[in-house]
Amino acid sequence: MSEVKFSKEHxxxxxxxxxxxxxxxxxxxEMLGDIVFAELPEKGSNVEKDGTAGVVESTKAASxxxxxxxxxxxxxxxxxxxxxxxxxxxxxxxxxFFKLKIKDKSEMDTLMNKDEYDIFAxxxxx
Amino acid sequence: xxxxxxxxxxLHQDSKAKFVEFAGYQMPxxxxxxxxxxxxxxxxxxxxxxxxxxxxxxxxxxEDLVDDLERIFPLDLKNLKLNHSKYSFLMxxxxxxxxxxxxxKIKDGFLIILNAAxxxxxxxxxxxxxxxxxxxxxxxxxxxxxxxGPKSVQILKSVIQGVENLNxxxxxxxxLDDHNIYVTRSGYTGEDGFEVSLxxxxxxxxxxxxxxxxxxxxxxxxxxxxxLEAGLCLYGHELxxxxxxxxxxxxxxxxxxxxxxxxxxxxxxxTKQINNGVNKIRVGIKPEGRIxxxxxxxxxxESNLEIGEIxxxxxxxxxxGPVAMGYVENKFSKKNTKIFLExxxxxHPATICGLPFYKxxxxxxxx
Numbered sequence: 171m172s173e174v175k176f177s178k179e180h181x182x183x184x185x186x187x188x189x190x191x192x193x194x195x196x197x198x199x200e201m202l203g204d205i206v207f208a209e210l211p212e213k214g215s216n217v218e219k220d221g222t223a224g225v226v227e228s229t230k231a232a233s234x235x236x237x238x239x240x241x242x243x244x245x246x247x248x249x250x251x252x253x254x255x256x257x258x259x260x261x262x263x264x265x266x267f268f269k270l271k272i273k274d275k276s277e278m279d280t281l282m283n284k285d286e287y288d289i290f291a292x293x294x295x296x
Numbered sequence: 297x298x299x300x301x302x303x304x305x306x307l308h309q310d311s312k313a314k315f316v317e318f319a320g321y322q323m324p325x326x327x328x329x330x331x332x333x334x335x336x337x338x339x340x341x342x343x344x345x346x347x348x349x350x351x352x353x354x355x356x357x358x359e360d361l362v363d364d365l366e367r368i369f370p371l372d373l374k375n376l377k378l379n380h381s382k383y384s385f386l387m388x389x390x391x392x393x394x395x396x397x398x399x400x401k402i403k404d405g406f407l408i409i410l411n412a413a414x415x416x417x418x419x420x421x422x423x424x425x426x427x428x429x430x431x432x433x434x435x436x437x438x439x440x441x442x443x444x445g446p447k448s449v450q451i452l453k454s455v456i457q458g459v460e461n462l463n464x465x466x467x468x469x470x471x472l473d474d475h476n477i478y479v480t481r482s483g484y485t486g487e488d489g490f491e492v493s494l495x496x497x498x499x500x501x502x503x504x505x506x507x508x509x510x511x512x513x514x515x516x517x518x519x520x521x522x523x524l525e526a527g528l529c530l531y532g533h534e535l536x537x538x539x540x541x542x543x544x545x546x547x548x549x550x551x552x553x554x555x556x557x558x559x560x561x562x563x564x565x566x567t568k569q570i571n572n573g574v575n576k577i578r579v580g581i582k583p584e585g586r587i588x589x590x591x592x593x594x595x596x597x598e599s600n601l602e603i604g605e606i607x608x609x610x611x612x613x614x615x616x617g618p619v620a621m622g623y624v625e626n627k628f629s630k631k632n633t634k635i636f637l638e639x640x641x642x643x644h645p646a647t648i649c650g651l652p653f654y655k656x657x658x659x660x661x662x663x
Contacts, residue, residue, distance in 0.1 A: 203517070204332040206611035207586050207618075225640065227588050229331045229521055229610050254586075255332075 174262075175278055176287035177238035179220075182262055185278060190239055193266040194226065194257065197291040203228040205257045210246045210268055217243060217270065219277050224267055226257065239277040241270030302348035303439045303499040311513050318516060319412035321349040326515035334518035335613040338485055339654075342447040343514035344506055345484075348439040351415025352493055353422070356405035357430035365406065368425055369399065370541075370560050372551040376401045381465045381480055383549045386418055391540040391562030391569070394421060396531055400467055400480060405430075407478065409440070409491070411531045425561075439499035443511055444489030444522075449659070451509045452479075452490055455502070459490060464658040473498070481659065484519065486526025486652055488659050524619055525612040527580060527651030533591060533607045534578055534621055542569040543623070545578040576604065577629045580651040581620040581637070583609075587644045588618045589637040595624055596636040596643060603628045606637065612653055619653045620646075 174184045180198035184191045199205065207227035217223045217237045224235035250256050250265050257265045272278075282290060300321045308315070313324035324346065326334060337343055355361065362373045369384045376382060381400040385393050395414035400407045410418045419434045426432065443452055453460045456470045459479050467480030475498045483489035494502055507513070520530070529535050535544055540562070542550075547570060554560060558567055583589055593606035609620030620637075628635070631650055636643040 203326065204330045206332070206613075207588050227611070229335075229613070230325075230517060232588070232590065251586075 173283070175238070175281035175283060176290075177236065177281055178290065179236040179238070180291070181236060181238050183238050183278070183281065185272070185275070188272055188275070189244065190241065190270045190272045191266045192223075192237060192268055192270065194235060194261055195287070195291070196261050197295070199258050199261045201295065202226060202233060203230060205254045207232075208250045208254045208257060208267070210251060211237075211243045213243050213246055215243050217241065226254070235267060237270065238281055239270065239272050240274060241272040243268050244271050245269035300349075302346055303496040304346045304348065304441075304503055307500055307503060308346065308513070313513070313515065316516065319349055321412060323349060324513070324515040326517045327513055329512075331515070331517040331521060332613045334512070334514040335521050337512055338445045338487060338514055338518060338522055339614050340446065342443060342445040342451050342506075342511040343485070343518070344503060344511045345442040345444065345514050345519055346439075346503075347442050347491070348496075348499065349412035350440055351408075351410030351412065351418065352435045352438050352440060353408040353410055353415070353419065354402075354405060354433045354435055355408065355422070355426075355430050358404075361405065361430055364426055364429070365399075366554070367559060368422070368561055370550040370554050370563070370566065371399065372553045373399075373401070373406075378403065379467050381467060381482060383546075385535075385541050385546075385549070386414075386421060387541070387562035387566075388537060389561060391542075391565035392537040393531075393535045393539055393541065393544070394418060394537065396529065396535055396546075398480075398482060402478070407493075414531060437496055438493050439496050441492045441494070441499060441503055441506075442483055442489060443492065443506060444483045444485040444487045444514075446488060447510065448487070448489045451506060451511050452492075454509055455505050456492075462490070464488075464660050472502070475502075477502075484526075484528055485522040486528070486654055487522075520608075521610050521613060524608055524610055524621065525614055525652060525654035527621070527653060529578070529621075530608060539623075540565060540569060540574070542566060543574045543577055574626055576623045577626050578607070578621060578623055579629050580649045580653065581606065581609075581622055581635070581646050582649045582653070583618045583620060583637055583644060583646040585644070586611075586618060587637070587639055589620050589622075589639055589644070589646070593620075593622075594638045595622055595646075596638065597628050598634055598636075600636075600643075603635070615653050621651070624648065
């Protein structure tokens with residue numbers, strides 16, 4: 171069974187084999203407000219843990235999207251680029267951002283589990 | 297300094313507002329439905345905006361007052377009819393903009409609506425210029441509530457009878473439950489609507505009545521997307537001390553009569569710029585695709601020459617795409633000129649376009 175982990179930058183990551191699916195959390199979308207623009211990394215590019223790997227913009231401001239682990243970008247979710255409001259509607263499921271073929275599974279160990287993230291999110295918003 | 301709260305603070309809280317500090321006030325940036333929904337509701341129905349942070353400056357005086365104010369504002373105030381309003385500016389000697397404002401002729405004087413962040417400074421400047429000759433009150437006892445959008449006239453007239461007879465940029469006094477209310481048909485959204493000046497103690501009750509009639513509270517976030525789609529300037533962004541009304545492409549707001557005669561603050565520069573043209577000018581900018589160019593984004597021409605800077609940019613929910621305004625060198629300001637916007641290190645194509653992005657529907661000739 172695959173476990174979902176969370177980063178302090180409010181990304182979620184689901185690992186299946188060596189393929190990680192990454193998106194932003196519901197909490198992140200609530201802080202951002204209506205998302206009206208999304209930019210994804212290039213397919214085939216390599217991204218480094220904690221490096222920027224995309225951008226989301228609300229009507230108010232732009233925010234970077236970071237990757238919680240390193241790897242090669244193997245798939246992109248074009249539907250959120252075409253209709254960014256999907257990110258607000260279903261952030262932790264169908265509105266994933268990109269998939270990585272990950273380099274080093276141990277990078278997953280530093281991330282938070284669901285309970286830890288919920289506490290973190292609650293504290294960081296208060 | 298303590299953060300100030302408007303008379304509607306409790307109502308904002310009850311309506312689950314997200315607050316932001318703006319010009320020293322705790323103001324609602326949005327409510328639970330979010331900026332896009334609030335924006336669309338205003339365009340299709342009727343939105344209520346708490347703009348009580350803005351300055352309401354009353355100046356009372358007799359004969360000399362009009363002459364003295366004409367030495368300050370580039371307006372033909374002698375011919376401004378009772379209860380009619382004009383958009384204008386408080387300028388410095390070099391025609392830089394201290395503030396943009398709406399001035400309305402009222403009985404025995406004028407009412408001037410000022411930007412929140414500028415109002416204290418404006419008051420000081422005007423006090424100084426008018427030498428304590430007149431009674432000048434920056435009235436903190438009154439709130440200002442805007443109601444904007446196509447259903448606003450129906451909603452407001454069901455509360456205050458007679459407002460439907462006002463034309464765009466005119467106003468009048470009304471009485472409701474023994475409260476004196478000054479209503480103008482004006483706004484900042486590109487929609488038909490009204491701005492209502494009333495005492496602080498009546499503001500909450502009055503606004504709840506509008507909500508009961510179907511209007512909804514709208515935050516500053518949607519106020520910004522609405523005004524940007526309508527091509528309207530925001531002080532601190534399109535307008536500032538280092539820009540003139542001519543550069544801001546607001547020449548229409550300067551009385552032709554007054555340009556001929558001069559003799560108002562900044563008139564030398566204004567006349568020169570109108571006759572000789574300006575180096576930079578405000579334009580509308582339509583980015584291609586979905587890329588949003590925010591304030592300070594650099595603008596390039598097709599030869600990769602830097603020609604200007606964005607002053608406001610966002611996603612326009614009614615336009616369903618990105619919209620922006622900025623200043624470019626005059627020779628590149630023609631409509632349909634291809635330009636490039638540098639966002640996150642990459643140049644994205646865009647076009648200089650006419651304003652507004654969203655067509656207005658102001659009401660004129662009601663009576």
